[in-house]
Amino acid sequence: xxxxxxxxxxxxxxxxxxxxxxxxWTSAAWLVPAEAFQGEVYRILYIHVPSASCAFLCxxxxxxxxxxxLVKKSPQAQFGLWARASAEIxxxxxxxxxxxxxxxxxxTWGTWWxxxxxxxxxxxxxxxxxxxxxxxxSMPAGILRxxxxxxxxxxxxxxxxxxxxxxxxxxxxxxxxTLNFAGSVPMDGPILRTLIFSLVLCVASCLWFVWQRSxxxxxxxxxxxxxxxQWRGV
Amino acid sequence: xxxxxxxxxxTLGLLAFLGLALWLFLQRSRLRILIKTLQExxxxxxxx
Numbered sequence: 343x344x345x346x347x348x349x350x351x352x353x354x355x356x357x358x359x360x361x362x363x364x365x366x367w368t369s370a371a372w373l374v375p376a377e378a379f380q381g382e383v384y385r386i387l388y389i390h391v392p393s394a395s396c397a398f399l400c401x402x403x404x405x406x407x408x409x410x411x412l413v414k415k416s417p418q419a420q421f422g423l424w425a426r427a428s429a430e431i432x433x434x435x436x437x438x439x440x441x442x443x444x445x446x447x448x449x450t451w452g453t454w455w456x457x458x459x460x461x462x463x464x465x466x467x468x469x470x471x472x473x474x475x476x477x478x479x480s481m482p483a484g485i486l487r488x489x490x491x492x493x494x495x496x497x498x499x500x501x502x503x504x505x506x507x508x509x510x511x512x513x514x515x516x517x518x519x520t521l522n523f524a525g526s527v528p529m530d531g532p533i534l535r536t537l538i539f540s541l542v543l544c545v546a547s548c549l550w551f552v553w554q555r556s557x558x559x560x561x562x563x564x565x566x567x568x569x570x571x572q573w574r575g576v
Numbered sequence: 577x578x579x580x581x582x583x584x585x586x587t588l589g590l591l592a593f594l595g596l597a598l599w600l601f602l603q604r605s606r607l608r609i610l611i612k613t614l615q616e617x618x619x620x621x622x623x624x
Contacts, residue, residue: 344608356597364590371586385582389589438592445585547593554600561607568614572621 352557356550363543366536374536383449388537390442392544393435397467399548400432401502404474408495411488422488423563425495426478427556431548432498433471440464451515459508460516467505470498 345353370388377384404425411421443461444454455461474494481487509518529537 343605344612345605346608349604349608353597353601360593360597363593367586367589371582382579383581386585389585393589434592434596438589441588442585445581445588449581551596551600554604558600558603558607561604561611565607565611565614568611568618572614572618 352550352554356547356554359543359546359550363540363547366539366543370536370540374532375530377533380450383446386442386446388540390439390446391537392541393439393442394464395541396544396548397432397435397439397464398502398506399545400428400435400552401467401499403428403552404432404495405499408492408499412492420560422491423559424552424556425491426475427552427559429471429474429478429495429498430555431551433468433475434551435548436464436468436471440468456515458515459512460505460514463501463505463508467498467501470494470501474498 367388370385374385376382407421407425407428411425414421440461443464447456448454474491477494478487478491481490506519508514509516
């Protein structure tokens, strides 16, 4: 292992967040009371809802970094690295959302997958993240890649309100949003509190993942730059 | 039967988080080693 003090501090911070998340998920799996209508299976919500929120958060970060990279037109811009890291972590959380949703859907709806509006738009989000990463890695670094990826980043963000509103715009199998902006949350105190803890810790993990991945991407760029200069004998 | 789905979901979540964190950690370590080796080689080349 060859890590700096800063790296070690960052990884200890990540380990702390992960330990807290393990505690919350342990309590979610065993201690929190069962739900009146769904029984025990609702517990999957403690992973599924925060994962979906993190997938949306990554799309928002990607949107912000894309706009910033459009404004600041430098090929070595930091925003490009942050945008790529956001897309990678966004894909991770979208796949986790789809997988945990599927694990909830089988005992509840009797099927692993259905082409429901909410499920389909979330699947589209995963495809868009994948397309962004393919595009970013297949184009040579420069202003053109920056512009094309920034436009793609904005397009990805446009899918988020569609996913959120899909359950109200169309007749779907998926229930309405669990956490909404109307102020009325149809949940009991312990269930809501555990969900909020899980949500906060998942968001903290998500931001930590984006931070660490962008730092790794920056190091990779530094390594490639140094090895290229060495190869040229500069 | 329901417990199987709950266990699967929580195991998947924990393993995914742990796996991603571990991958980031190992990648960081590998990159630091690569950069250090490159700098050492460059130093040796300049000395020679």
